[in-house]
Amino acid sequence: MVERTASVLSISLAIFTTMTTVPAPHPALVEIARGNDLPANLNVTLDLVDSAIEHGMAPILDDLVTSHGIEGDQDALMRLAAWSMESVAHTKAATDALSTLIDRCAELDIEPAIFKGQAVGLRWYDRPELRPSYDIDMFVRPDQRDRLVDLVQAFGSDPTTEAAIAVMIDDGRVFEETITISGVAVDIHSDPENHVLHPRNDQLMWEHIEPLELPNGQTILALDLETSLIIALTHLFRDNFADLLHVYDVGRMMDAGPDWQVVADIAESEAWTDLIRFSVGFVCNALDRPSPLPRNVSLTSAALIRTIWPPSIHLQGNQSVVRSHRRHLYTGFLLTDRRSEVLVGLLRRVFPPRALIDVRLECNCPYPIALLRWRLAQHAYLKRFRTRALDYRSDLSGTSDSHG
Secondary structure (H helix, E strand, C coil), X not given: CHHHHHHHCXXXXXXXXXXCCCCCCCHHHHHHHXXXXXXXXXXXXXXXXXXXXXXXXXXXXXXXXXXXXXXECHHHHHHHHHHHHHHHHHHHHHHHHHHHHHHXXXXXXXXXXXXXXXXXXXXXXXXXXXXXXXEEEEEECHHHHHHHHHHHXXXXXXXXXXXXXXXXXXXXXXXXXXEEECCEEEEEECCCCCCCCCCCCCCCCHHHEEEEECCCCCEEEEECHHHHHHHHHHHHHHCCCCCHHHHHHHHHHHHCCCCHHXXXXXXXXXXXXXXXXXXXXXXXXXXXXXXXXXXXXXXXXHHHHHXXXXXHHCCCCHHHHHHXXXXXXXXXXXXXXXXXXXXXXXXXXXXXXXXHHHHHHCCCCCHHHHHHHHHHHHHXXXXXXXXXXXXXXXXXXXXXXXXX
């Protein structure tokens, strides 16, 4: 009865998105994201620079400050320039690593495709280095997933990673594993959307692939505009609407003129309609522009959003990620008619197969004890993640997981 009522009743997104009354980003950064002129009396302060660093906007701010000859506190200007240079260097390293990845995949006869931050910077920014990119996000055709073991072997990963990928592929799990190329993290995804479930149409993302020419003349496959936009919106949601950079990314893609009917059709076919509508509404509120999609979601989804992703965690930079790291696991419950499948998928995460535990922990003990050790290992990882996410802001050599 509740689900039937939820499918009939709808509630406006504006009730939730307008409750974020004090946005964390500095007002000048919001104006930049909206494409407005910089305030005439803008003065570069440490507060502005720290906000730009927190929200991934440092290279963009530094470029505008330099080109407009804006003055300010010398310590703030030096910090902005230093951070921007470091960010640009990380982005260049990621581009160089991508070139190596392309060559190695060609040798292995594997077709990789990229998405998220690096692809967005290469396609929808005037200069890719203005879009911070610290890693590479890639996936392969569904019928080549079993070749991912060959790929990680080619880059000298530890046997544990190889064995874990093999187990997860055999178990039909949605997964993300990381290897490194010249110090750059390469996140290998089983599916770009990275929900608890595989998409209904396993070929969906691969049907929306197109070639992307890199500055060095190489070619890599990447998602088209419409699916890139969908992935950006779903990951913005998964990351708790944490930073302004990802909102800005979506705005740039919207300016590129996507076919919104295609976006809506894909979302409906995969039960992502509520998630996409809310995310588009959030971005349009933040950027002060009309929404190209309806702003209504089902009552059930609205209640979930208000409870699990309240406005208090929006646009809080890495604090949003740290305080709400595990909330992304519940994103699947917004897949309107797949909630029972999502519940099963979450239970499979809570109780992983013994083979996966054995690969990760190499423990020879009864399953309950092995499961406890698994949970303790995950808790230790989460603690390291939180520490790293909070410490990166004061360390120019650090990087933020949320800006990938």
